[in-house]
Amino acid sequence: xxxxxxxxxxxxxxxxxxxxxxxxxxxxxxxxxxxxxxxxxxxxxxxxxxxxxxxxxxxxxxxxxxxxxxxxxxxxxxxxxxxxxxxxxxxxxxxxxxxxxxxxxxxxxxxxxxxxxxxxxxxxxxxxxxxxxxxxxxxxxxxxxxxxxxxxxxxxxxxxxxxxxxxxxxxxxxxxxxxxxxxxxxxxxxxxxxxxxxxxxxxxxxxxxxxxxxxxxxxxxxxxxxxxxxxxxxxxxxxxxxxxxxxxxxxxxxxxxxxxxxxxxxxxxxxxxxxxxxxxxxxxxxxxxxxxx
Amino acid sequence: xxxxxxxxxxxxxxxxxxxxxxxxxxxxxxxxxxxxxxxxxxxxxxxxxxxxxxxxxxxxxxxxxxxxxxxxxxxxxxxxxxxxxxxxxxxxxxxxxxxxxxxxxxxxxxxxxxxxxxxxxxxxxxxxxxxxxxxxxxxxxxxxxxxxxxxxxxxxxxxxxxxxxxxxxxxxxxxxxxxxxxxxxxxxxxxxxxxxxxxxxxxxxxxxxxxxxxxxxxxxxxxxxxxxxxxxxxxxxxxxxxxxxxxxxxxxxxxxxxxxxxxxxxxxxxxxxxxxxxxxxxxxxxxxxxxxxxxxxxxxxxxxxxxx
Numbered sequence: 001x002x003x004x005x006x007x008x009x010x011x012x013x014x015x016x017x018x019x020x021x022x023x024x025x026x027x028x029x030x031x032x033x034x035x036x037x038x039x040x041x042x043x044x045x046x047x048x049x050x051x052x053x054x055x056x057x058x059x060x061x062x063x064x065x066x067x068x069x070x071x072x073x074x075x076x077x078x079x080x081x082x083x084x085x086x087x088x089x090x091x092x093x094x095x096x097x098x099x100x101x102x103x104x105x106x107x108x109x110x111x112x113x114x115x116x117x118x119x120x121x122x123x124x125x126x127x128x129x130x131x132x133x134x135x136x137x138x139x140x141x142x143x144x145x146x147x148x149x150x151x152x153x154x155x156x157x158x159x160x161x162x163x164x165x166x167x168x169x170x171x172x173x174x175x176x177x178x179x180x181x182x183x184x185x186x187x188x189x190x191x192x193x194x195x196x197x198x199x200x201x202x203x204x205x206x207x208x209x210x211x212x213x214x215x216x217x218x219x220x221x222x223x224x225x226x227x228x229x230x231x232x233x234x235x236x237x238x239x240x241x242x243x244x245x246x247x248x249x250x251x252x253x254x255x256x257x258x259x260x261x262x263x264x265x266x267x268x269x270x271x272x273x274x275x276x277x278x279x280x281x282x283x284x285x286x287x288x289x290x291x292x293x
Numbered sequence: 294x295x296x297x298x299x300x301x302x303x304x305x306x307x308x309x310x311x312x313x314x315x316x317x318x319x320x321x322x323x324x325x326x327x328x329x330x331x332x333x334x335x336x337x338x339x340x341x342x343x344x345x346x347x348x349x350x351x352x353x354x355x356x357x358x359x360x361x362x363x364x365x366x367x368x369x370x371x372x373x374x375x376x377x378x379x380x381x382x383x384x385x386x387x388x389x390x391x392x393x394x395x396x397x398x399x400x401x402x403x404x405x406x407x408x409x410x411x412x413x414x415x416x417x418x419x420x421x422x423x424x425x426x427x428x429x430x431x432x433x434x435x436x437x438x439x440x441x442x443x444x445x446x447x448x449x450x451x452x453x454x455x456x457x458x459x460x461x462x463x464x465x466x467x468x469x470x471x472x473x474x475x476x477x478x479x480x481x482x483x484x485x486x487x488x489x490x491x492x493x494x495x496x497x498x499x500x501x502x503x504x505x506x507x508x509x510x511x512x513x514x515x516x517x518x519x520x521x522x523x524x525x526x527x528x529x530x531x532x533x534x535x536x537x538x539x540x541x542x543x544x545x546x547x548x549x550x551x552x553x554x555x556x557x558x559x560x561x562x563x564x565x566x567x568x569x570x571x572x573x574x575x576x577x578x579x580x581x582x583x584x585x586x587x588x589x590x591x592x593x594x595x596x597x598x599x600x601x
Contacts, residue, residue: 008502010502010503010504011502011504014400014503015401015503018397018400019403021397022397022401022406025410025475026409026410026414029413029471032432033416035428035431035439036431039431039437048436050436050437050438050441050442050445051442052437052439053439093320094320094321094324095321097318097321098317098321098322099321100317101314101315101317101318101321104311104314106311106314107315113322116325117321120329120330122528122582123581124332125329125333125335125336125574125578126332126336126557126571126574126575126578127554127557127561127562127574128557128561128562128570128571128574129332129333129334129335129336129571130332132332132338132349132567133328133331133332148324148328149328151324152324152325152329157321181313182317183313183317207419210421211420211421211422211423213421213422213536214536218562229421229423229424230423232423232424232427233423233540236426236427236430236540257431257437260431263427264424264427267421267424268420268424271419275416275419276412279412
């Protein structure tokens, strides 16, 4: 903000304490990631003995070799990509046109349609009826079920609708003068003007698809269709319980701990790659959608 | 008759001019009907002796039997108590944290430091609960975990934290704060960005300190946003992050960890008692709905802020 010299001594102290606390919180956010990365690169024996604190001990890539040579890992990785890309495309082709229509003043029954969207944010049938419905629709154990079944989220629609509503009407009027219809107004005017909001919604969709775990676990039986998160959970829960694995691995270069850590690192990397590209948008994007007064 | 005709004409004209809008709207509405509203019809299994062979329609009604059974079920009562405890704790402890974080972020003058800190503290929000649970399980493991290593330095014997009911709540709440606090601050930061700068300018002239400005200007200015977010939280009170709980709990910690949603998952999806679990789900949904309506009404009266 203003010049630091304008501040009193108390203000400076306040600023330093503040920076210190934020720094502390930031480090405590960062540490668990460094810790897991360190474990994944340490030898099995050192990790199992609890000697890893910061930085790998007896650095080795054995745990990564185990993970990358597992066919289940690659199948689940591929599936996660299918669910994420398919799911995000499905979400956007439903959400963008719907939000646009809901933002138009000339839409008849607009209040009703909007209420219908908002209502689902506060009331939903719950786990069992949702599951029975998916079963009745024949969407158990299907790629398509995961892709379509979670496409729309009331919050994303409202976020985008609010953004569309904030675009001055003169843009639409100018396009109409040139003879544009609704499809063209949406595609040529609103979508290009809404990049931050669309990027934000896309990010939300990518994250929820990439991380989706519970319903994939419930709706999918076929091992070949499981996404990464379900595989990861199985490794975390089952390897720990698998005495044979522990017994053979303990003395080897890898252990339950290092293998789990290596899988965690492998599944975070794509998130870390995408994150910097989109994160600059959501400050602006959320500003419009998150708060309504 | 004429009136009726002209209304019809009006409608026809409107549709001719705007039919594309309804085409654009249709996929959203159809999706909502098929995936969210149709299951609401299935809620009636809460009042039926549901059999998968006879289907929802064919199963006989049993009135409130499942609700009587639920409230006589110790596990359900325990789950209900745990749900209330866990959400009350995370509301009291977890809700203020992002507000303070936002206030603090706002006071940082070094833009590079601010951006870096934000980028890092937002990150865990984008990491799946399976991974967070994996990190927690690794960190709290009895032999290999960092937590036991550190308390070992102080001569404390190692503890198998994840099998101890008394440790479940701190671990769960701590890990959700770690995961969400940074990112949740974004909404409050957005609200702070909207505060009128002239308020600060006149405060500077009056000789206010930074501290006073935070308490007397920034905080009151973002109060509507705080209330807004509070209503949302209250509406989701019974939704305590059950994915995380499913990943972290085990029979040894059910005593403090089992919540209504995990109860529904075990009874319904794992044990196949769809009707009983459906009744628990309906109870959950109705309570959540009443909570959000109440919070919204109170907030509208008290502060003129509301969701609708």
